[in-house]
Amino acid sequence: MNNILEMLEKSTALYPEHPALSTGEAYLSYQEVTRQARCVGSAIASYTSVRKPVIVFMDHSMDCIVAFLGVVYANDFYSFFNSELPDERLRIMADTLDADLVITDVHHKEQATQLFTKETVITFDELVAREEDADLLSSIRSQAIDTDPLYLNFTSGSTGVPKGVLIGQRSVIDFIPIFDDLFHITHDDILANQAPFDFDVSVKDIYSTLNVGATLVLVPREYFSEPARLVDFLDEQKVTTMIWAVSALCLLSVYKALDYKVPAYVNKILFSGEVMPYKHLKNYMDHMPHTMFVNLYGPTEITCNCLYHIIDPSRDYSTYLPAGKPFPNERVFLLKDDKLVTEVYEPGEICVTGTALAIGYYRQQSAQFRQNPLADGYHEMMYCTGDLAYLNEQGEFVFRGRKDFQIKYLGHRIELEEIDHAILEDEHVTRSCSLFDQEKEKLITFYIGDIDKRSLKIALMDRLPRFMIPTKMIQVEDMPLNKNGKIDRKALMEVYKNANRRHR
Structure with missing residues (x-):
């Protein structure tokens, strides 16, 4: 295999009418995903040359995944820009890419036009309405090789400028079939997509599905604030696999x-x-x-x-x-x-x-x-x-x-995760995140649980040396999460600093 599109095309040949993508209310078959992606790819090729970045600024949707595949048909690489990010960060990311083309949807067209002033902005609907150019796509594919770039995800940079991580075709081609085989992901599976498309967990969702001809169901974002409704949705869609x-x-x-x-149907949780x-x-x-x-x-x-x-x-x-x-x-x-x-x-x-x-x-x-x-x-x-x-x-x-979560405090080297591990041993605590205020030389812990701070500190004295007991413990109802679903340590540190300012 030299191109991830071979995964899609193999599954389309075997299961043309099988749902490839679903929202629970609508679906796209493998045959339809391929048809639309080829139309999009043919159109993209008229806007940019091969192996160039294409920004995808759309809702978390089936159309968005088709846009990704269309970019690959044009032998370009896609980068999903999450509309929930601040405009300034999006502009910095766009400046890094220096792309020719931005694909958006009707909902985001006005915002995209204001944000991306140097790039050509076009909607997915306009691209998918174009006719497929089979000869052009064949010519493009004949020149593609497995080391061509596939997608780019931005991560935080220590300088404040996001870093664009560029992943090649070969990396995904090697990884995904092994992943599917190891964890017995097959054509009969229904995967529930939780991760945003700029988080690489979604790469496993998308390409594991396409590789075996399974179905990927996109979980509505609002369900993550309604756990009972979320569980009902997983059951209604007969989801078998959660990554x-x-x-x-x-x-x-x-x-x-x-x-x-x-x-009832979930048999794999990764x-x-x-x-x-x-x-x-x-x-x-x-x-x-x-x-x-x-x-x-x-x-x-x-x-x-x-x-x-x-x-x-x-x-x-x-x-x-x-x-x-x-x-x-x-x-x-x-x-x-x-x-x-x-x-x-x-x-x-x-x-x-x-x-x-x-x-x-x-x-x-x-x-x-x-x-x-x-x-x-x-x-x-x-x-x-x-x-x-x-x-x-x-x-x-x-x-x-992390090496950068290792701190030196009172002459001792401390792993912040070790403190969290000890706190989570308490049956009354469900989540914990410890931070270090370097300026004031203080250990701070945020936690969710039904135990008061004094009792928790006393309990910790049986598990940790005194120098590892947090100076300040802050009980919260929930933890802020970053776009990748991880605890947002920067947001917690701001909460702590703002509280300090109020008490001055």
């Missing part, structure tokens, strides 16, 4: 949605983005004993995931949940001072090599992509994740936290 962010799964658990109803709190995992396992649960690990820069662990129902995960072992054809190892870490329980930085690696950051250089120091005498690109881990006695990787 979701940890925070989204915790939402159902915190609000006891599984006590209301257990989704989660990533953060460490799954044990009490929430146990809650799911107690309610859904016959479901396969999988812990996934990996940053955007290595194409979705590089480590996985299938949960063993007979194993005790109360101490820690392993990130697991590498996916086939991915080399994952630990480095410390550029030396390979092989000793059990010795921490090191998680590093990755192989075809899963991103092409790199678009128009930016980074020391995180560099020569593998273990490759003697030949060039091998390596990505340094910035995440710390150790190997346990079973040879599994165990995540320890």
